[in-house]
Structure formats: structure tokens, C-alpha cells
Amino acid sequence: MSRLHNLKKFNTLAVDSSCERYLSIQSLSDLESLPRDLKVSDMLVLAGGSNLLLSPQINRFVAHIKPRDHIEVVDNLVVAWAGTSWHELVVWAVSHQLGGIENLALIPGTVGAAPIQNIGAYGVELKDVLVWVEIYNWQTGGYHRLSNEECHFSYRHSIFRYHDRPWVISRIGLDLRPNRPVNLSYPALRDKLTRNKKPSYADIAKAVTEIRQSKLPNPKELPNAGSFFKNPIIDQDLAHRLQKKYKDMSFFNLDDKQDMVKTSAAWLLEKCGFKGKRIGDAGFYDKHALILVNHGKASSEDLQNLSRAAKKAVKSKFGITLEEEVRIV
Ligand code: EPU
Numbered sequence: 001m002s003r004l005h006n007l008k009k010f011n012t013l014a015v016d017s018s019c020e021r022y023l024s025i026q027s028l029s030d031l032e033s034l035p036r037d038l039k040v041s042d043m044l045v046l047a048g049g050s051n052l053l054l055s056p057q058i059n060r061f062v063a064h065i066k067p068r069d070h071i072e073v074v075d076n077l078v079v080a081w082a083g084t085s086w087h088e089l090v091v092w093a094v095s096h097q098l099g100g101i102e103n104l105a106l107i108p109g110t111v112g113a114a115p116i117q118n119i120g121a122y123g124v125e126l127k128d129v130l131v132w133v134e135i136y137n138w139q140t141g142g143y144h145r146l147s148n149e150e151c152h153f154s155y156r157h158s159i160f161r162y163h164d165r166p167w168v169i170s171r172i173g174l175d176l177r178p179n180r181p182v183n184l185s186y187p188a189l190r191d192k193l194t195r196n197k198k199p200s201y202a203d204i205a206k207a208v209t210e211i212r213q214s215k216l217p218n219p220k221e222l223p224n225a226g227s228f229f230k231n232p233i234i235d236q237d238l239a240h241r242l243q244k245k246y247k248d249m250s251f252f253n254l255d256d257k258q259d260m261v262k263t264s265a266a267w268l269l270e271k272c273g274f275k276g277k278r279i280g281d282a283g284f285y286d287k288h289a290l291i292l293v294n295h296g297k298a299s300s301e302d303l304q305n306l307s308r309a310a311k312k313a314v315k316s317k318f319g320i321t322l323e324e325e326v327r328i329v
Helices: 086-095 187-192 201-215 236-245 265-271 300-318
Strands: 018-025 043-046 057-065 071-074 077-081 130-137 142-147 167-174 224-227 233-235 251-253 260-263 282-284 291-294
Touching: 071 086, 077 086, 086 201, 187 201, 233 236, 236 260, 260 265, 265 300, 282 300, 291 300
Parallel strands: 018 057, 043 057
Antiparallel strands: 071 077, 077 167, 130 142, 130 167, 224 291, 233 260, 251 260, 282 291
């Protein structure tokens, strides 16, 4: 009988989940031992598990990228192995006075997961500094580099989100520089640094860390996967109609789509009464409505039931369809 691998420890929502086919990966040579005949739909690449909602039984082959930090400078680019902790990369960069990712401090997960949803926070997105993504094709056994343009990045999106190719991200190359201008466009960050006329990259990373710690739950204390939904992008007509009715609703312009605006999913959820709402052990965090938390023994189904109820309420009150940011497998 084959052995079951328990994945509860490897997903930050801490739901019960297990799989039969499993390979632990810590290096390029481990990657190269992935079975070549696996179909894309038969594979799950699991890394930090911080953006996933796993079903109780995973019937796929699980390629588990184990944490191992490996960062080097090659041709003036900072190159990091996929299993490197994202936050450790930020710490490394600011300690070398290299700018570009300080606003992305304390984002959970690994370097290899970062391009998938183009991680972003406090006015900066990964796409602003990423030069290439190296992928390993487990069907051909070859490596290939995609340029920033080839990754098709946009808000919480990239070519990797389709999960339709036999690719595992192996390394990324970033353009981090000592003279990169700082980004203080996000009001909460600017407010926190008002007394500091010339904040260093380390000052910014520290301020971001403090803001995140004050409003986002630590998955080790209260299991969660960060923002459960994306902030919805809606057309200007709907935005105008809603603004007339709800004076405190905010909208943000988008660089790449002039006729659309982004609005806050947390605000929509709060207005529908979901902030702090709990059904059994599945709940929305009481200090931030965009975060689904597991108070103990919530299953994937419990969390999905609560998420479905929230989506339904937002749709019927505002006519807006929320889309999950978290990947449900
Ligand atoms: N708000 C509410 N109720 C709440 C929380 C927030 O109404 O309970 C409103 C407030 O008006 C606030 C606005 O929502 O001004 C935005 O809130 P916040 O600044 O916390 O940011 P967010 O839009 O909820 C996004 C990212 C976060 C990222 C922060 C900071 C998405 C889906 N989420 O959250 O990313 O850290 O901005 O840049 O884009 C993640 O992806 O897991 C994540 C945490």
C-alpha cells in the first residue's frame, strides 16, 4: 500500500490534506528527477503553501519545493533559487543596500511563487524589478528563461496563473540597485515615515513589516492565506453609479486599463457584514475583511462555503463578482 503524505503543515490555512505521490525538491538536480510523463493536469507544485486552499485528498503528483535560501549576484542581477523564502530575499536586499523590493517585506511564500500572482503591496509589484523567470520543463528536461514582457504581468496575474504548461519555476533574476528611488505612494506607508526625510530601504522594509503585523494575522498563530479575493476591477459606469450611492467607497486608477477602476474587496465584504463573521471554524478576520482564517478545524469545504456566501452577498448588493486570489486545488 502506498504511503500518504500529510500536507496540513505545508499550507498556511492549515486544512487537512494528503497525497500519495510526492517528491521533495531542494535543488535543480531534484527538479530534474521529476517524472517526464506527467501531464500538466496531474501535477501540483507546492512551495510555501501560502496562497492555496487544498482539498482533503490531492490526487495529483505533488512536487514540493522545500525551503532553502540561495541568493547570488550574477551579471549585476540578483538571482534567487525558487525555494528561497521571499522575505529572506527582501532582508538580504536591504542589508546589501539594494532597492526595489523593500515595500514587499513580510509577504509570505517563496521566490518561485512570487511571479505566479505578481506579488504586490504598498505601491510596488514584482513586475517593477523582475528581469527574467527561469522555468524547468519537466516533460523535456530543459530550462528556459522568460523575459518580463513574456510573463504578461498585470495586477495579481501572469502567464503562470493558467497552470497550463509543464513548467516549474526554478530561479528568478531581479534588477535591484543601490540608487533605485523609493516608492512612498501608499498613504499608510507615507504617514508612518513622515518624520524620516530620507528613509533607507531598510527603514521602508521595517515600516512595511510593522504595518503588515498590525493588520494581517500571522499564519503561525491564526492560519490564513493573506487576501482571499482579488480587489475587483470594474467599469467606470458601475463605479459612478456606486459612488453616488456610497460616498465612502474608494476607487483606484489602473495604469493599463483607462476605462476600468479597482475597488476594495475588503470594503465590499465589510459592508455586507462579513468582517469577523464566523461559521464554525471558518471565519473572516475581525481586523481585516479580506482575509479568510481557520480558527481550528475548518475544512476546505467549510472555508469555501463561507467564501461562496460572501461572494453571493457582494454580487447581490453591489453587482460585483469577487474572484479568488487564492488557488483552490
Ligand atoms: N478596508 C475596509 N475594511 C477592512 C480592511 C480594509 O473597508 O476590513 C478598506 C479600507 O478603506 C482600506 C482599503 O480597504 O483603505 C484597502 O485596504 P488595505 O490597505 O489593507 O489593502 P487591501 O486592498 O485590502 C491589498 C493587497 C494586499 C496588500 C495591501 C497593501 C490585494 C488582493 N491585496 O490589500 O496583499 O498587502 O493591498 O498594499 O491586492 C495579499 O495579496 O495576500 C495581500 C495581503
